[in-house]
Structure formats: structure tokens, C-alpha cells
Amino acid sequence: MQRLILFRHGDAKRDSESGDDFDRRLSKEGREETARVAAALADMGLAPDIALVSAAVRTRETWSVLSDAFPKARARFEDELYLAEPDRVRQAAEKAGADCGALMVVGHNPGLQELALALLIENGAATSQIGKVQSRFPTGSAAVFLIDANGRATLDGLFYPKDLR
Numbered sequence: 001m002q003r004l005i006l007f008r009h010g011d012a013k014r015d016s017e018s019g020d021d022f023d024r025r026l027s028k029e030g031r032e033e034t035a036r037v038a039a040a041l042a043d044m045g046l047a048p049d050i051a052l053v054s055a056a057v058r059t060r061e062t063w064s065v066l067s068d069a070f071p072k073a074r075a076r077f078e079d080e081l082y083l084a085e086p087d088r089v090r091q092a093a094e095k096a097g098a099d100c101g102a103l104m105v106v107g108h109n110p111g112l113q114e115l116a117l118a119l120l121i122e123n124g125a126a127t128s129q130i131g132k133v134q135s136r137f138p139t140g141s142a143a144v145f146l147i148d149a150n151g152r153a154t155l156d157g158l159f160y161p162k163d164l165r
Contacts, residue, residue: 001097004119004145004153005041005048005104006089006112010034010065011139012058022082026061033140033161034062038069040164046144046157048073048104052096054081059106062140066106073104081107086115097147113137119145119153129155138162 010030016023026034041047047070053063055077063075081092089111097103105112116137120130133143140161145153 001093001100001103001147003046003048003102003156004093004097004147005046005102006116006143006145007037007062007066007104007106008109008112008137008139008141009054009056009059009062009106016057022056024056024058026058026065030058030062030139031065034065035068036161036164037140037142037159038066040159041142041144042069044157046102048102049100050096050102051075051104051106052081052092053077053106054084054108055079056082056108059108063106066104070104081105083108084111086111086118089115090118109137112143116143116145120155123152123154125155129158132158136160 010033011027012024012030013027051063051073053059053075089105093103093105116133142159144157146156147153
């Protein structure tokens with residue numbers, strides 16, 4: 001894997017019809033913010049080959065919006081990515097990314113934000129980058145990392161929906 005894109009699902013409704021968090025759907029704002037970030041990524045040529053998507057409804061719906069911008073990407077829906085801890089997300093990404101150039105993980109906080117922070121800290125990122133990710137990683141955000149031959153990650157871009165209006 002040469003590039004890792006961590007994409008937090010779009011804004012979701014507070015409740016679901018079933019009452020289960022897993023079944024929460026995207027809000028209108030969530031669809032719009034996801035589309036904005038997807039367009040920015042696509043315009044920069046930051047397209048995934050494979051997308052690992054949490055099986056939750058809101059992440060599946062996020063992928064549905066993203067897939068319009070990345071029609072060649074293959075999606076895999078993973079139950080174990082639902083509210084996954086950062087180590088679990090990292091393991092899934094490393095395993096799936098072994099055979100592709102760019103991998104996207106569509107998931108949840110706090111796992112994605114914590115993984116982004118860990119990658120930044122482990123690889124000596126600037127304090128300003130660490131501080132920005134530490135202070136916020138809102139819904140619909142993407143953190144893009146370049147991965148070198150030794151597995152070291154360097155932040156290649158941080159995309160917040162409100163910055164793209």
C-alpha cells in the first residue's frame with residue numbers, strides 16, 4: 001500500500017427507526033459533506049483501489065456517496081470495523097492494503113482519529129499537524145497518508161468538509 005485514506009462517515013441522524021446505533025442513517029448534511037470531500041479527493045487524483053467499509057448503515061451510505069467519485073474502487077464491508085479501535089483498523093488496513101496502491105477505510109471515531117494521531121506521532125509529524133488532528137476530526141473528514149517502502153506514514157492531506165465550501 002502506497003496511500004492510506006482514513007474517511008470518517010458523514011453526519012448521521014441522532015436516532016434510527018430500530019433504536020440501534022448501527023442502523024443510524026446519514027443526514028442530508030452528511031451526504032453533502034461526503035460529496036464535497038469525495039470531489040476534492042477525486043480532483044487531486046486520490047482515488048482508492050480498495051475501500052474497507054464498516055458494515056454500519058451510516059458508513060455504507062457514506063460509501064454509496066463516495067463510490068460516485070471512485071467508480072473503479074472495490075468495496076468490502078467489514079462488520080469488525082464498526083466502532084473499531086485504532087489497532088483493529090490498522091490491522092485490517094495493512095492486511096487489505098498488501099495488494100493495492102491506495103486503500104480507503106470508511107469508519108468511525110474515535111478509532112479513525114486515534115489511528116491518524118498515532119501515525120502522525122510515530123512518524124515525527126509537525127506539532128501543528130498533530131494538533132489539528134487531535135483537536136478535531138469531524139464527520140465527513142479524510143486524512144490521507146503516503147506510506148513509504150518501510151511502512152512509515154506521512155500526512156499527504158487533511159480534508160475537512162467545512163474547509164471545502
